[in-house]
Amino acid sequence: TDAEVSTRKKTFAEVQTERLDQAERTVLIKCPSKLNEKILLQYLASHGNVKSHFFFENRGISALIEFSEKSSIASLQDAVGIPSASEHHVVPFKSRLFTFTLKNPVSQHLEETPLHLSPQCHIPVKDLIEKLCLADSISSQMYILLNEYQLTEENIKLRFLACSLVRDFARAYFPDSTVKPFGSSVNTFGKLGSDVDMFLDFHDTGKHATKMKKGPFEMEYQMKRLPSERLATQRILSVLGDCLDNFGPGCANVQKILHARCPLVKFSHQPTGFQCDLSVSNSIAIRSSELLYIYGSLDSRVRALVFTIRCWARVHGLTNSAPGPWITNFSLTMMVMFFLQRRSPPIIPTLDQLKELADEKDKHIIGGYDCSFVSDLRKIKPTKNTETLDVLLGEFFEYFGNFDFRKNSINLRKGKEVNKPESSPLYIWNPFEQDLNISKNVNQPQLEKFIAMARESAWILQKEDKTQQMINKEPWGLAALLIPFGKYSSKMKNRMKGIGSETIKSLLDSLKLNNVNSQQKAVGK
Numbered sequence: 001t002d003a004e005v006s007t008r009k010k011t012f013a014e015v016q017t018e019r020l021d022q023a024e025r026t027v028l029i030k031c032p033s034k035l036n037e038k039i040l041l042q043y044l045a046s047h048g049n050v051k052s053h054f055f056f057e058n059r060g061i062s063a064l065i066e067f068s069e070k071s072s073i074a075s076l077q078d079a080v081g082i083p084s085a086s087e088h089h090v091v092p093f094k095s096r097l098f099t100f101t102l103k104n105p106v107s108q109h110l111e112e113t114p115l116h117l118s119p120q121c122h123i124p125v126k127d128l129i130e131k132l133c134l135a136d137s138i139s140s141q142m143y144i145l146l147n148e149y150q151l152t153e154e155n156i157k158l159r160f161l162a163c164s165l166v167r168d169f170a171r172a173y174f175p176d177s178t179v180k181p182f183g184s185s186v187n188t189f190g191k192l193g194s195d196v197d198m199f200l201d202f203h204d205t206g207k208h209a210t211k212m213k214k215g216p217f218e219m220e221y222q223m224k225r226l227p228s229e230r231l232a233t234q235r236i237l238s239v240l241g242d243c244l245d246n247f248g249p250g251c252a253n254v255q256k257i258l259h260a261r262c263p264l265v266k267f268s269h270q271p272t273g274f275q276c277d278l279s280v281s282n283s284i285a286i287r288s289s290e291l292l293y294i295y296g297s298l299d300s301r302v303r304a305l306v307f308t309i310r311c312w313a314r315v316h317g318l319t320n321s322a323p324g325p326w327i328t329n330f331s332l333t334m335m336v337m338f339f340l341q342r343r344s345p346p347i348i349p350t351l352d353q354l355k356e357l358a359d360e361k362d363k364h365i366i367g368g369y370d371c372s373f374v375s376d377l378r379k380i381k382p383t384k385n386t387e388t389l390d391v392l393l394g395e396f397f398e399y400f401g402n403f404d405f406r407k408n409s410i411n412l413r414k415g416k417e418v419n420k421p422e423s424s425p426l427y428i429w430n431p432f433e434q435d436l437n438i439s440k441n442v443n444q445p446q447l448e449k450f451i452a453m454a455r456e457s458a459w460i461l462q463k464e465d466k467t468q469q470m471i472n473k474e475p476w477g478l479a480a481l482l483i484p485f486g487k488y489s490s491k492m493k494n495r496m497k498g499i500g501s502e503t504i505k506s507l508l509d510s511l512k513l514n515n516v517n518s519q520q521k522a523v524g525k
Helices: 002-008 012-024 037-045 071-079 105-111 125-133 138-149 153-173 204-211 229-247 283-298 300-315 329-342 351-356 389-401 444-463 466-471 490-499 501-524
Strands: 026-031 050-057 061-067 097-099 178-182 196-201 251-257 264-269 274-280 408-411 416-419
Touching: 012 026, 012 153, 012 178, 012 283, 026 153, 037 050, 050 153, 061 153, 125 138, 125 300, 138 300, 138 389, 153 178, 153 196, 153 229, 153 264, 153 274, 178 283, 196 229, 196 283, 229 251, 229 264, 229 274, 283 300, 283 329, 283 351, 300 329, 300 389, 300 444, 329 389, 329 408, 389 444
Parallel strands: 026 097, 196 274
Antiparallel strands: 026 061, 050 061, 178 196, 251 264, 264 274, 408 416
């Protein structure tokens, strides 16, 4: 659609600014179970024009209301009462979270119309598989999956609102701070139900620095000085964590994790239903979010393939929400990007190519790392590659099922397989902090499981007889890949024979090699 094209061509920064502005004009209202939508909207209209609204289910029914003018919120807040302190005493923090009740609920059910509720989580895999079986090609199966799992417009509004509500607390201490989402909430690869990563940004401090350079004198703020930036971050987060814990309506299970590599506060934000992670400005994480936003916006096949591979990995236990030796979704996403850079012709450009297109305003040097790349999507030439998703899915499994992980690493800057700089089983270069491996956590058994699953999946796609399976009402195509294969089932062992003994040999060799390595390590201790 034209509307989609016009939203697609906006830069990452434009989209962010627009959404943050929208969130500042938004309130959240808890509604009674028997609600007449008209009555609520009429009441709200007395405070100003309601630009958009939707209802969703979250421990009862809630409404997100976006006003056209920010002043409408102040008007509404003036008219809102404070809960009576009968059995509970309240913390008198006035937020943008309200409860709407009808004094005489009887009269209102005269014209009760069923509300349309926006789903805030995706359907279970078994329901997805049923839908996939009705499609006519693997491509359309992949687009169905994308549509079921991707963030909806409503869910994105809710994510930005959660950030905006946290920002209201931060502003009590730091009046020109903002709270922005990063990662999957904004990089076009987020799925419904995922956590909200947000960071506190004191973005104006940079602007102040340049203000006083002219003229014969200088004037600057007196500010508390601390021995390290890390300590400042820890103190700020500690106080904000206490603040949310003590005063934040609907903020529960607040955990301060201040000694992590990246200090953060975890909490659950009950009014929006999100698990949130709050940290202090991390410029490199923002650049990664924007890079993925660009890749996701260039070609619709990119997101369809990423969502498919991530769902496949989850079903087969290759990824896990708990930290550990598993491949992360971020690593998987980077593997898909790399694969798409390696196609002929490439479907997406390398990071070095995006850097060449960058102009002055795109220059970003962060902590000595060059994080520059073009932000204007119109400057990037569309790909000439016309491969279908049916082809790309099979080729992805082929490519990584036969990738020489022992020797090669994955480098998105160059879009080339380069020799591993050190011996981690899986080496994926951090696109910006060039000396880091983003998949350092992955161990050999997990990598081998990934390779085995990729080979099995490639095999299933090659061997299948779609028409027969459709006649027999058996899952086919992508649906067949989203059913757990069983613990190396006997079928799979037979298939492994079919693949050829050299592959088995190399698998055994790598296991032996692994044993030898661990024995050497044990001996070395």
